[in-house]
Amino acid sequence: xxxxxxxxxxxxxxxxxxxxxxxxxxxxxxxxxxxxxxxxxxxxxxxxxxxxxxxxxxxxxxxxxxxxxxxxxx
Numbered sequence: 001x002x003x004x005x006x007x008x009x010x011x012x013x014x015x016x017x018x019x020x021x022x023x024x025x026x027x028x029x030x031x032x033x034x035x036x037x038x039x040x041x042x043x044x045x046x047x048x049x050x051x052x053x054x055x056x057x058x059x060x061x062x063x064x065x066x067x068x069x070x071x072x073x074x
Contacts, residue, residue: 022052032072 023029027042030049035038040049041060049068050060063071 013046030068030072031066036071038071 003028021033024031028044030040030042032040033049034052034054037054039052039054039056039060039073041050042048043050043060043062046062048062049065049071051063051068051071052061
């Protein structure tokens with residue numbers, strides 16, 4: 001279905017294969033960030049989200065909630 005509202009925000013880009021990620025239903029993963037192909041792991045005490053690629057090596061790189069909102073919107 002096409003939106004008639006030309007000012008409506010674009011849907012986030014869903015990364016190929018992200019629907020198959022078993023961690024999307026976990027409370028510590030931001031689904032809106034993870035479906036774009038990023039880690040999306042959330043540091044629960046601070047609410048910061050990892051912006052590294054999905055299944056990255058090493059430690060997470062956490063960004064603030066506002067920056068994660070921007071990632072999810074793109």
